[in-house]
Amino acid sequence: MPVLLAIRFAVIAALLALLTGLGSAASTDADRLPILPYPARVSGAEGFLAVQNGFRVHVDGPVDPLLEQTVARFLERLSAKTGIRFLAPRAADQAMATLRIRSTSPTPVWPGLREDEAYVVEVRPEGATLQAANAFGIRHGLETFLQLVEFGAGGAMVSALRIEDQPRFPWRGLMLDPVRHFLPLDVLKRQVDAMAAVKLNVLHFRFADDQAFRVESKRFPKLHEAGAEGQFYTQEQIRELVEYARQRGIRVVPEFCVPGHTAAWLVGYPEFGSRPGPYTLIRSFGIFEPTMDPTNEALYPFLDELFGEMAGLFPDSFVHIGGDEITGKHWAETPRIRAFMEERGMKGWPDLQAHFNKRLLPLLNAHGKRVIGWDEVLHPDLPRSIVVQSWRGQKELGAAVRDGHEGILSSGYYLDLMLPAESHYAVDPLSNGGDALSSDEASRVLGGETCAWSEFITAENLELKLWPRGAAIAERLWSPRERMDVPFLYARFPRLLEELGWLGVEPERIRRRMLARAANDSDSLDRLTRVAEFLEPVKRYHRADSGDYTVFRPLNRLVDALWPESMAARGFRLQVDAAVGTPNLAALAAVRVRLEGLEADARSLSETVVGSALLNDAAGDVERLAQSAALAADAVRYLEAGKKTPPGWLERARTSLSQMEARQGEILNMLFAPAHTLLDALSRSPAEQGTFKDSQP
Numbered sequence: 001m002p003v004l005l006a007i008r009f010a011v012i013a014a015l016l017a018l019l020t021g022l023g024s025a026a027s028t029d030a031d032r033l034p035i036l037p038y039p040a041r042v043s044g045a046e047g048f049l050a051v052q053n054g055f056r057v058h059v060d061g062p063v064d065p066l067l068e069q070t071v072a073r074f075l076e077r078l079s080a081k082t083g084i085r086f087l088a089p090r091a092a093d094q095a096m097a098t099l100r101i102r103s104t105s106p107t108p109v110w111p112g113l114r115e116d117e118a119y120v121v122e123v124r125p126e127g128a129t130l131q132a133a134n135a136f137g138i139r140h141g142l143e144t145f146l147q148l149v150e151f152g153a154g155g156a157m158v159s160a161l162r163i164e165d166q167p168r169f170p171w172r173g174l175m176l177d178p179v180r181h182f183l184p185l186d187v188l189k190r191q192v193d194a195m196a197a198v199k200l201n202v203l204h205f206r207f208a209d210d211q212a213f214r215v216e217s218k219r220f221p222k223l224h225e226a227g228a229e230g231q232f233y234t235q236e237q238i239r240e241l242v243e244y245a246r247q248r249g250i251r252v253v254p255e256f257c258v259p260g261h262t263a264a265w266l267v268g269y270p271e272f273g274s275r276p277g278p279y280t281l282i283r284s285f286g287i288f289e290p291t292m293d294p295t296n297e298a299l300y301p302f303l304d305e306l307f308g309e310m311a312g313l314f315p316d317s318f319v320h321i322g323g324d325e326i327t328g329k330h331w332a333e334t335p336r337i338r339a340f341m342e343e344r345g346m347k348g349w350p351d352l353q354a355h356f357n358k359r360l361l362p363l364l365n366a367h368g369k370r371v372i373g374w375d376e377v378l379h380p381d382l383p384r385s386i387v388v389q390s391w392r393g394q395k396e397l398g399a400a401v402r403d404g405h406e407g408i409l410s411s412g413y414y415l416d417l418m419l420p421a422e423s424h425y426a427v428d429p430l431s432n433g434g435d436a437l438s439s440d441e442a443s444r445v446l447g448g449e450t451c452a453w454s455e456f457i458t459a460e461n462l463e464l465k466l467w468p469r470g471a472a473i474a475e476r477l478w479s480p481r482e483r484m485d486v487p488f489l490y491a492r493f494p495r496l497l498e499e500l501g502w503l504g505v506e507p508e509r510i511r512r513r514m515l516a517r518a519a520n521d522s523d524s525l526d527r528l529t530r531v532a533e534f535l536e537p538v539k540r541y542h543r544a545d546s547g548d549y550t551v552f553r554p555l556n557r558l559v560d561a562l563w564p565e566s567m568a569a570r571g572f573r574l575q576v577d578a579a580v581g582t583p584n585l586a587a588l589a590a591v592r593v594r595l596e597g598l599e600a601d602a603r604s605l606s607e608t609v610v611g612s613a614l615l616n617d618a619a620g621d622v623e624r625l626a627q628s629a630a631l632a633a634d635a636v637r638y639l640e641a642g643k644k645t646p647p648g649w650l651e652r653a654r655t656s657l658s659q660m661e662a663r664q665g666e667i668l669n670m671l672f673a674p675a676h677t678l679l680d681a682l683s684r685s686p687a688e689q690g691t692f693k694d695s696q697p
């Protein structure tokens with residue numbers, strides 16, 4: 001665009017912004033940017049940069065194909081977000097570039113554990129600069145820039161500011177489990193894009209477990225042929241995925257869990273099991289007995305060859321050997337194995353597991369790999385080079401780093417527990433359950449990984465269960481420790497979801513589609529969509545309590561379509577807290593209207609729910625939602641009127657709520673907490689205390 005025209009546009013846009021208060025001339029609030037994870041250091045400046053037709057990027061630095069791809073992808077995404085077509089960088093654009101990118105060194109082909117991921121971005125009304133060592137930092141800076149693009153009266157723009165940013169931890173992972181439910185390649189690629197958007201940098205796959213072995217092995221084909229029922233990743237697909245992740249600065253760490261959780265391996269190769277077999281694929285969920293026999297000398301050449309084959313597929317310097325949840329039952333039941341342990345003075349199965357790991361480690365090291373395992377691998381006999389992934393508790397991480405190991409934290413970061421984002425956000429990798437770590441010990445904490453085990457997660461609803469909660473953990477691992485503002489975390493979620501939407505990651509669309517399948521007309525769908533916002537899946541592992549689940553049972557019912565944490569329910573709970581905190585008739589009326597609407601929605605759904613195969617097991621939940629909404633609305637009416645409740649009403653209301661709570665199964669009613677808040681407020685009210693009338697003139 002001719003310079004004069006650009007200036008004129010900027011002036012018009014600035015005037016418009018002044019008039020509308022958008023992108024106002026006031027300086028950027030450095031502590032309130034819509035970025036997730038939040039940068040380490042931000043300083044605000046005056047004005048904003050317009051992102052308009054003619055926006056040009058210039059890249060300066062060593063020739064770097066990875067950086068070129070990164071910039072090309074950035075421009076595509078900026079085009080998608082703004083609806084403006086941007087041209088690829090050209091040398092001739094140097095003088096008039098809107099965004100100047102400068103890298104100082106070529107990017108390593110494969111991302112490693114401690115890359116320089118820092119970047120500095122500076123935005124001024126006349127242009128922006130982005131600097132980093134190489135594509136790792138540039139990528140993060142471009143993600144930040146994309147998140148900064150807002151829309152004002154003058155169109156797309158970025159507030160003027162300066163950001164100096166770098167991660168707090170080098171290992172920021174997401175663990176996916178394609179075993180219990182298979183996750184096709186396109187779904188995985190979308191999650192890689194989402195990970196890059198929130199600056200996660202390790203994708204950890206548990207590829208094999210009791211229910212399946214999901215990677216093609218050309219060397220031992222019975223692993224995937226007998227162990228995957230046709231649902232496995234071909235080696236070509238693995239290469240495609242690893243390359244896709246590489247281009248986004250993400251390491252792929254494969255986990256082949258041994259020696260436990262190995263039923264699916266033993267279906268094809270029973271000779272490596274502790275018991276004679278035959279073995280079958282396990283269909284249910286939990287902890288099972290099939291375990292490899294560490295006393296079998298033939299096991300080690302087998303694992304050596306398999307891990308060697310896999311090392312060729314997964315170039316990352318780490319391989320994960322699992323190691324969790326061994327029961328030792330098959331070992332104890334096998335005389336040959338018991339004798340082996342007795343001869344060597346082994347006191348229990350942990351000693352035999354350590355023996356196995358000690359045999360395995362040099363083989364993996366010879367394939368150029370460092371090893372990571374779940375915290376059960378921790379044993380005094382093990383070399384300190386092994387990295388420990390702590391899942392049972394923070395104490396295990398403390399024990400590992402005190403013992404000289406490096407470690408990462410996953411305890412507290414399990415997304416499959418369906419807990420609220422703020423509970424994960426509160427978990428700090430260095431807090432160690434309150435026991436201080438020395439600076440030396442703390443330096444061995446590499447970071448953390450959020451885990452999404454797939455017993456109750458499918459390819460269809462994966463991203464409904466991952467985002468935005470996963471972003472809370474991403475921020476904990478990236479941003480300074482002091483960044484702990486919970487309301488501000490939640491305030492950024494809607495914008496983050498919009499950003500993810502540009503990448504095709506659309507949990508709300510998935511939720512709506514799953515609900516549409518269950519509701520039989522669009523009117524019911526709208527009601528169901530609103531009602532479902534006050535329901536959440538049961539927390540922790542209680543969904544498995546019924547024992548009715550197998551890998552074959554479809555996960556397409558109401559509970560599967562729910563947000564693990566409903567932002568609407570959270571917002572309503574806060575609205576009720578505020579309304580009773582500073583009693584205010586308008587606020588109470590708004591609460592009541594919402595409850596009346598919810599009751600009406602839930603009641604009018606009853607026929608649909610009973611008549612739908614995918615909803616009818618939730619009929620009681622919907623009915624109780626209507627009842628609790630009615631009860632809460634009554635409480636609000638008493639509060640509004642300042643009247644004493646009829647004798648016994650409060651007690652009956654409390655009993656009724658508790659009875660309803662006790663009947664919850666797979667689905668939790670998110671109205672119970674605000675209903676209790678309202679009853680508590682009512683019992684404290686002047687009318688109820690008998691002081692109201694007395695205090696009146």
Ligand code: ACM
Nearest residue numbers: 324325374391453
């Ligand atoms: C695990 O959750 N069993 C590592």
